[in-house]
Amino acid sequence: MKKKIALITGGYSQEYQISLNSSKQIVRAMDPARYDLFTILITRDQWMYLPATGNPRPVDKNDFSILHEGGKLHFDAAFIAIHGAPGEDGQLEGYLDMLNIPYTCSGRLASALTFNKMACKQFLAPFGFRYARTVQVRKGDSYRAEDLVSEVGLPCFVKPNEGGSSFGISKVNRIEDLPDALGKAFEEDDLALVETFLQGTEITCGLMKTLEKDYILPVCEIVSKNDFFDFEAKYTPGMADEIVPARIPDEVARRCQEMSSRIYSLLDCRGLVRIDYIWTPEEIWFMEVNTIPGLSAESIVPKMIRAAGLEPGHVFMEMVEDCIRRKKTRP
Numbered sequence: 001m002k003k004k005i006a007l008i009t010g011g012y013s014q015e016y017q018i019s020l021n022s023s024k025q026i027v028r029a030m031d032p033a034r035y036d037l038f039t040i041l042i043t044r045d046q047w048m049y050l051p052a053t054g055n056p057r058p059v060d061k062n063d064f065s066i067l068h069e070g071g072k073l074h075f076d077a078a079f080i081a082i083h084g085a086p087g088e089d090g091q092l093e094g095y096l097d098m099l100n101i102p103y104t105c106s107g108r109l110a111s112a113l114t115f116n117k118m119a120c121k122q123f124l125a126p127f128g129f130r131y132a133r134t135v136q137v138r139k140g141d142s143y144r145a146e147d148l149v150s151e152v153g154l155p156c157f158v159k160p161n162e163g164g165s166s167f168g169i170s171k172v173n174r175i176e177d178l179p180d181a182l183g184k185a186f187e188e189d190d191l192a193l194v195e196t197f198l199q200g201t202e203i204t205c206g207l208m209k210t211l212e213k214d215y216i217l218p219v220c221e222i223v224s225k226n227d228f229f230d231f232e233a234k235y236t237p238g239m240a241d242e243i244v245p246a247r248i249p250d251e252v253a254r255r256c257q258e259m260s261s262r263i264y265s266l267l268d269c270r271g272l273v274r275i276d277y278i279w280t281p282e283e284i285w286f287m288e289v290n291t292i293p294g295l296s297a298e299s300i301v302p303k304m305i306r307a308a309g310l311e312p313g314h315v316f317m318e319m320v321e322d323c324i325r326r327k328k329t330r331p
Contacts, residue, residue, distance in 0.1 A: 002036050005320060006064070006075040006101075008092065010041040013084030014167050014188075021296035023081040029313035035320070038066065038075070042082065042092075064099050077324050078103040079316070080292060084163060088292045089115040102323040105271040106291040114267060114289040117161050118193060121286065127266060129259070129286045132278075133196040136161070139186045145178045148194050155197040158182055160189035171197070200280035203246050205260040206293065206304040208272045208315065210322035211329070215315065216261055217304035219253045221246030242300050244307040248279060256284055263289065270326075271319050274301055 009023035010016055027037055039050040040059060047059040049066040057066055065072050078096055080103050086092045087105075090112030096103050105111065114120050121131045135151050137143050149156070158181035159169040168188035170181035178194075185192035202224075206217040223241040246253060260275045267289065274293035278285045293301045295312070302312045 002034060003076040003320070003324070004036050004038065004073060005030075006040045006078040007037045007081060008040045008042060008078055008087065009081045010043050011082040011084050011087055012042075012044050013163065015083035016043075018294060018296065019082045019084075019087070022083070022294055022299070025295050025297060025299075025302070025312070026079060026081055026316055029311070029316055031313060031317065034317070037079075038068075038073075040066075042086070064096070064101060075101060077101065077320055077327075079320060080105050081295065083292055083294065088290075089162065100327070102327040104319040104323050106267070106269045106273070110267045110269050111291050114269075114291050115162055117159070117288050118191070120267075120289060124263060124266065124286060127262070129263070130283055131286045132157075132198050135194045137182060137192045137194060139190040139192070143182075145175050148178060149175050152194050152196040157193075157195045157197060158185050159193050159195070160185045161191040161193055163188045198278040198280060198285055200278040200285070201246075201248065202276070203248065203256060203279050203284075204274055204276045204300060205256050206272065206274045206301045207257075207260050207264055208319065209261075209264060209269075210318055211325050212322075213318075214261070215308070215310075215318075216257045217301075218245040218307045219248065219256050220244045220300050220304055221248065222300075242303055244303050252279060252284065259284060259286075270323070272301060272315065 007023055007026060009019045011019050023039060030037060041048050041050050047061060048056040049059055050056050059066055065074050078101055080087045080092060082088060088111060090108040093103060093108040093111050097108060113123060118134065118136060133152050135148055155171055155173045157169065157171055168185045170184055172178050172181045182192050202222040204220050204222065208215040221243040225240060256277060263275055264273055269291060272293060274290040276287040278287060293299065295302060305312050305315050
């Protein structure tokens with residue numbers, strides 16, 4: 001019998017459209033002979049099932065079910081494809097945990113921790129992972145631009161503590177531009193991070209560990225045509241070169257993969273994860289963990305999967321099967 005999978009997309013953040021793009025790729029890649037996919041669109045106003053034909057139907061939030069073919073349908077698992085809130089920050093994971101519905105990504109604690117960039121860095125630091133010097137600025141608090149610059153230097157990066165797809169991020173080259181950069185970050189989150197600029201190569205590693213196998217994907221090198229890997233560079237064809245495997249020494253690539261594997265385990269991640277770094281001559285600097293990385297045609301992880309000699313559909317299937325197996329092994 002085919003498994004019934006809720007493909008959850010949409011969300012509350014500016015990454016809404018990116019989530020829709022990822023879900024479309026998942027539908028194309030999954031084997032229809034093995035799975036019935038039911039697209040569930042979540043917005044702040046409503047949760048709706050979007051059938052291939054006919055009108056949208058409401059989701060019963062009491063048990064995460066829908067009316068289908070004259071009866072109530074419950075799902076075998078949920079494939080979470082929401083980037084940003086509430087899919088990547090632990091909210092949706094906690095809801096599904098209460099209902100004992102398995103899902104394809106990290107649990108509520110790992111999701112919440114990694115979504116909070118500063119908390120994640122502080123958690124990993126005692127384990128030997130280094131990150132750029134960072135100062136936190138809370139919305140509404142007073143600050144002196146001179147003090148911030150004396151701490152992190154120029155140029156520097158200003159970014160929201162929570163959020164993704166490079167929304168609200170600025171590279172600041174002049175001290176007088178710092179207030180505007182902070183204002184832009186505060187549009188996304190009440191806490192902003194001011195970080196030292198690291199001159200190096202941006203690299204990223206995708207991976208997934210199932211109960212049966214570890215998938216440690218080739219390291220990718222990112223070369224943006226813009227000043228940094230911003231939203232335009234991420235999602236506009238031709239604005240960035242994503243080179244897999246990265247043009248870095250084999251030893252650096254191996255170390256990056258080992259670091260990623262250890263971070264994955266320390267955080268108790270699940271499903272596909274992408275971890276970003278800056279490589280400089282003296283260090284591989286940790287940047288952030290993406291527990292629900294983009295899976296659209298423009299995204300990096302599918303390119304890594306293919307570079308490893310795999311098909312995205314196979315990896316997506318393993319995500320689904322692994323979360324169901326884990327549910328069966330729980331006491």
